[in-house]
Amino acid sequence: MGRSYGGVAAEQRRAERREKLLRAALQLFTTTGFAQTKISQLCAEAGVSTRNFYEEFDSKEQVLLVLHDLINSLALQRVTDALAGLGDADAATRIATLLDAFVASVTSDPRLPRLNYVEAVGVNADLERQHLRWVVRWAEFIEAEARHAAAQGVAPDRSYRLTAIALVGAVTGLLREWQAHDPPLDVDEIAAEIRGLMFAAITRPA
Amino acid sequence: MGRSYGGVAAEQRRAERREKLLRAALQLFTTTGFAQTKISQLCAEAGVSTRNFYEEFDSKEQVLLVLHDLINSLALQRVTDALAGLGDADAATRIATLLDAFVASVTSDPRLPRLNYVEAVGVNADLERQHLRWVVRWAEFIEAEARHAAAQGVAPDRSYRLTAIALVGAVTGLLREWQAHDPPLDVDEIAAEIRGLMFAAITRPA
């Protein structure tokens, strides 16, 4: 079981196959489309046998679930890091930093927003639950920043729950269109629009 | 061919079956889910035969395409009507009227946003094209109102293209969450948030 083959441990070979499958899935799901992608295609693209597929995943849906979570987790990491290296800046700076880190993370590869905001929508109940968890998580992030701004006196003291959800939707919508438009929209302009919109949404009078 | 049966013209019976299929599709796509719905289920729910299905539609996808277009068209009609019966009011009133009409139309049945913003996403290229056309259409609507506001001097004279796309995303996001949340979000609060957000987005200084 734990015996090493070709000088490589079994566990490591499994991990590499998993990695290759995820990479292939990101590629095929965002070009062929999730529904149209066959497991056999996935395995061919990854250079792995169908047998191996079932050793790592239960279904195509589970691969998508993992990818969706990875993309969000990576973005969260980037945002958290960016905010951490900021000390205690003013609210406007924190918000700009947060948004820029998010946009930079998700636009680093056009396939990421495509997968997250198009292919992973409405697939099944599990994915919808995961989507909802992430929306709530991002919204709470934004809410926290809004309250921070309110504490500094640059925003009114009110509930920011719906504003936060709306802003998550605005960002999602822009990034979805970004990867769909031809000619493509300009990333810097999108980032600027998001910053301006969020600042205006939070600082508007109650 | 054109012979009447049971006192009902052939054309009318066709139209009724089509109607029943669309109704059944709206119900099943938003509960079972589009991908999980079988054509046989659809026919059973509608009370028609599979034969009849293929007389009206080429595929399940086409039914979804028609429903998606219907929901958007209905909302557009409502919005256009509301604005028409307004004379030349000020920009703020026009924007509030437009948004309220849209929200009222799409929230009149929770299945509508579910179908439009969850089930109809990422299904195939045809639907993505139709989605894009509607986003552009709604965005142009919003842009026009923003320019109107600028002409009245309540908003700066700038490009509102990205702002409009972002606002479409914000509305979409809120309505998507509205139908997903338990306990449900309050419709009036959502409408108020959308009005506030749009006004702030447009009137913010350039």
Add this chain to the structure above:
DNA sequence: TCCATCTGGTAATGGGGATTGTCAGATTAC
């Protein structure tokens, strides 16, 4: 009333693809 025609439901067909069994080859321990 009877026949030609139309209608719609049921059941057969066929294809596509997910899942699993098998086997030849590779690898390591002894």
Add this chain to the structure above:
DNA sequence: GTAATCTGACAATCCCCATTACCAGATGGA
């Protein structure tokens, strides 16, 4: 060097469901 074991590719199986052929019954005209 050899046997025992593990690995992964291929192919066979099986099932599900979209699509269509067929037929029994209904309908209206003559």
